[in-house]
Amino acid sequence: MKSTPTEYLRPAAVEDVPALLTLRTEAEGWLRTKGTDQWSDPETGERAIAKWRASIDEGRAWVVVGERDELLATVSRGPVDRDFWRDDDRPETALYLYKLIVAREASGRQLGTRVIDWMSRLAALEGRTWVRIDTWRSNTGLHAYYERLGFKHVRTEAPSHRRSGWLAQRPAGELAMPHDLLPVASNEGLDGATAGRVELPLQTS
Secondary structure, three states, X not given: OOOOOOOEEEEXXXXXXXXXXXXXXXXXHHHHHOOOOOOOOOOOHHHHHHXXXXXXXXXXXXXXXXXXOOEEEEXXXXXXXXXXXXXXXXXXXXXXXXXXXXXXXXXOOOHHHHHHHHHHHHHHHOOOOEEXXXXXXXXXXXXXXXXXXXXXXXXXXXXXXXXXXXXXXEEOOEOOOOOOOOOEEEOOEEOOOOOOOOOOOOEOO
16 A cells, blocks of 8 residues: 655645635735735735635646645646736647745745646646746845746746736756656545656656
């Protein structure tokens, strides 16, 4: 009988919403200590709950679970944001990564890097070319973080009604930590046939 890994990915469930909101609130406070105004308009209450539930219901949200069944991180995918990406960017060629949040208690475990690697493998499985992100224009520390992980700045858009707009992408299938991949659990348990374990052509830089 296989032992359960210390940390693994699984689809987010409705029961996870309170923990997801806690992750978000914690991230807001931590970002303020770093001198960035990112997420300075907290998404709390019914609006935030509705957004999380929509992502969960549509199968777009995942969580990383620890050995005590605690939520250590979350990530979502979503549709192309037309405030930022144009037709000549060929938006259909990319997977769009949103809401990557890692609990402060999991800091130092490289969970963010490993989650991005999993999304990169998922993008490659789907035959896409890129993993794309947009981040707040003012968060230069986050820009540097993503660039260290192989994302290349595409351009910065600055629509007046948005505070995000720093756009970057990384080739699908490219991995920063190819020897430390997160396993993925299906609804039936850890499944070796899921995107977390399937063999893909690896590109490492």
